[in-house]
Amino acid sequence: MNPLPLLLTLSSLLFALGLLAVLTRRNAILILVGIELMLNAANINFIAFWRYGSVEFDLTGPLFVMFSIAIAAAEAAVGLAIILMVFRHTRSTDLNRLDSLHG
C-alpha cells in the first residue's frame, strides 16, 4: 500500500490544527505556534510527494523543504522581535488589545 494518502491526510489535519490555533488564540506568540504547524504541514507534503510521488531521482521536494525551513527560522525570529517590540509598548501580547489604530 502506498503511504502517500496517509501522509497527505496527516498534513491536512496538521494544517487544520495550525489554522485553528491562528484563529482562536489571542496571544500573538501562540499564533506563531499555529503558523509553524501550518508550515510543517506543507513541508510534510513536499517530503511525501518526493518520497512516494511519481517522479524518480528528483530533489525538488527536499530543496523546497530546505528553503522553507530557512525562511521559517527567519520568520520566527522577525515575528518574535516584532512581538517583543509591541510588548514593550503595550505591556501585553494580546492581539485584541492592539487596537490603537482602530479609529
Next chain:
Amino acid sequence: MVPLLLLSPLILLAALGAVWKARPVHAALLLALALALVAVLYLSVGAEFIGLVQFMVYVGGVAILIVFALLITRPGDEAAEVARRPRSLALGLVCVAPVLGILLYAVSKGLPVAAFEDANPKLPVQALGTELFENAVPAVLTVGVLLTAVLIGAALFAREPGPKSELPADR
C-alpha cells in the same frame, strides 16, 4: 509504513495539545514535541538530512525562541482563555471545517494515479548539495541575504531602547 502509522497519531496528538493547552509554555513545549516527531518522520522516510536539519532549526531554534519570548513577555490570563474557549473554538471550527473538508476531498480524489511505491528511497546528501549550490544558487544567495537581514533586523528590533528614545506607552 509502520513507523508512519505509529508517528502520525503522535504528531497529531502533540499538535492538538499545542493548540488546546491554555498555558502558553505547555503549548510551546508540545509544539517542540510535534516538530521533533515530524523530524523523526522525515528520518523514517529516508530524508535523514532534512530530518536532522528540522530538529536543529525547529526544536533547537524556533521552539526555543518561542519559549524565550513567552518568558520575556507577560503571560495572559489563563482563566479568561479557558472561559472564552467555547465561543472562539466554535467560530474557529466553523472557519476551519470547510478548509479541512476541501483538503481531505482533494487528497481522496486527486491522488496521482501512477504513484510509485518507492520513488526515492533515500535522500542523497551529496546530490542535494550539488543541486543547491549549482542549480539553485540564486535562491541560496537570496536566502543568505534574507537571513543576514533578519539577523541584523531582529537584533535592532529587540534592542533595548535607550533612555531618550523611550516612547510613552499608550496605555
Next chain:
Amino acid sequence: MRVPALIALVLGSFPSLGLAATDKPPLLTGESLPRLPQRLVEMALEALKAPDWLVSLASFATAAGTVVAVFLSAFALLSLIERKTLARAQNRLGPNRAGIFGILQPVADGIKMLTKEDIVPTKAEWFLHLVAPVMIVIPSILALGVIPYGREWLPVPLELGLVFFFATGTMTEVAVFIAGWASGSKFPMLGAMRAISQMISYELPLIISALSVVMLSGTLSLADIVAAQSGYHLGFIPAWNILTPWGFVAGIIFLIAANAESNRCPFDLPEGESEIVAGHMTEYSGFKYALFFMGEYLGLFAISGLGITLFLGGWQAPLPGLGFVPSWFWFFGKLAAIIFFFLWVRTTFPRVRVDQLMRFAWLCLIPIALLTLPVAALWHFTANPDGSNGVLSWLLCSAILAVPFIIITVIFNRRLAPSLRTYHYAE
C-alpha cells in the same frame, strides 16, 4: 503483526543506523578489543540459531552498552580526578579517604546520591520535572554513539554523523529549559535563561568552526573526516587539521565554544554557585541531580571527542611508526589531554559576566569563525596538485587570519585597556 517483527520493521526503517554489523574483525587483537563484547554476543546468538533481527538488535545494544559503560566509568574517574587536580592547584590534598588515594570516592558519591531523598517541590510540575534530567542524559549518549573511537571501533557508522551530533546537542537546550521552568522557582528559571542564551550563542561558533573542516574534507561522516587527516607531512608532522592556519584558528574557537557549550568554568554562569544557587538544577536532589551531572560530563566527553575527530586527527597516531599501538589508545590519550586542559582552565580563570560572555561570542568568536571559512577555501585552491600546500599558501592564509588578532590587539590596547577602575563604594 507479531511484536518482534514489528520492532525489526521499525528499526529497519531507519536505514542509516546500520544495524547489521557487516564486518567481522578478528576476535582478540588490540585493535578490535573494544568490540569483543559485541562479537561475543553475536557469536553466541548465532550459535543458538537466533533470528537475524534479534542478532543485529543484540549486537547493536551491546555496542551501545560498551560505549556507555566506558564513558560512565570515565565519568566516575573524572569526577575524582577533577577534584584531585583542582585541589592540587589550590595546594590542598583532595579526596583521599575512600580507598587508597580516594579511588573509591566516586562509589561513595554514587551511593550517597542514590540514597538521598528525591524531593519534588510543591510548585513544580512533576512530570516535566521528571522528564528534564532524563532528557539531559539522552542526547549526550546519542552523541557519543557516532564518534569514531578507533580504526575498528565506531558504534554507529552514520553518514551524517556531524549533523546528527549537532542535532542531538539542541535537545539539551530544551531539556535545560524544561528543568528550569518545571521547578517552579526563580533561581532555576534564571539559570535556564542564562544557559539557553549561552548555548545558542556558542553553538554558532561551534558549528561554523566545524564547517571549515567539512568544507575541506568534503564529507559529513566523522569516520571519513578522520580518514582525511591520515598521513604525515615531511614524514613526521601529522596531517591534522589543527596544524594548518585555518584549522588552528578554528580549533581554538571550537575549544572555547565547546568549553562554553558544556557550561564549564569560566563560562559556568548557568550554574554559578555564588550567583544563582545551582542554576537549573537548584530544585533537584538525589539521583535526578546525579543525572544532570552525568549528562554534563558525558556531553563534555562527546564534545571533546568531536573536537579530537575534527581537528586532532581522531584516532590517528601522532608520529609515524606507532602503528602497533591500538588506535583507540591514541583517541583516549588525546581525550585525556583535552579534558586536563579543561580542568586547568577551570582552576585558573574566574567566571565571566553575562554581558562579557555574550559580547565575546557575538563580536569576537563568530566573526573570526566566519573568517576561517574563506581562508579554508583559499587554502584549498592554493594547494599544490598533490594536495600539500606551499610556503606562499601558508603565508597568505596566516596573514589573513592574523588580521583579526591585530585588530583585537589594537582595540585591547587603545580602547578597552582597563583604565584603572576605582570602586566608589569600597572605601
Next chain:
Amino acid sequence: MESPAPTTRASSPPPAAGWSLPGIGLLKGMAVTAVNMIQSYYRKDRMTTVQYPEERAPISPNFRNFPFLVYDGDNMAGLRCTACSICEKECPPQCIYIVLDRDENGKSLKRPKVFDIDVSVCMNCGICAEVCPFDSIYMDGQYELATGDRFGGLLFNKETLARSTDYHAQLRPLEAAEVAARRKAEEEKKLAAQAAKVAKAKLEKEQKELKAKEEQEKGTGA
C-alpha cells in the same frame, strides 16, 4: 563606546605603558596554577593541610570554647566554685544553672549541689570566666563535642565540667601560672593574717591570764 572618564586617585599608580598582546594575562594565570599544581607534589611548605583525625593543628593559647570548672587537689572535693551564682546572673543566654548545696540545717556549704551548662545554648562569650571572683570557671579548648544525643549529650553537669588545675596549666600555661601565683599570694596573705590573728589572740590571752593572775595575787594580797 568610550568608557566614562576614570576618576583615578592621585595615589594610584598610572596605567602600564607599552603594548601588550591580548591573552598574555590568561597565559600568566595558567602558568601560576601549573606551578602550584606541580610544586604541591614536592614542596612541603605548599601543603599546609593537616590530616585531621590523625593529626591536629596546635590550638592558639587564646582559643576559647565552652567553659569548665577548676578544682584544686585531686578530686571534686577541691572545687573552687562557691555557688555564688554571679556567672549564672551574668550569662547572656542564661545557659548556667546553679543550686547551692546546704546541710540539713539549711546552712550554706559554699559549694554547688547542681552546676549545669547547656552548651547548645552557650555562645562562648567568656563573661562567666571574666566575672568569677573565685578563679573557678575558665574557657575550655575542647572542640570535639559532637554527640548523638542532642539534649542530654549537650547538657554538661558538674562532673563533666570539672577539670584539674593541671589541665588548666596545660591548656593555657600563662593564664594558669598567673592565677596560681595570685592565689598562692592570697593564700599566703590569708595564712599570714591568720597567723597574725592567732599570735594576737595568743598574746591577748597571755596578757589576760597575766592580768587575772595579777588580780588574783592582788586579791590574795588584800
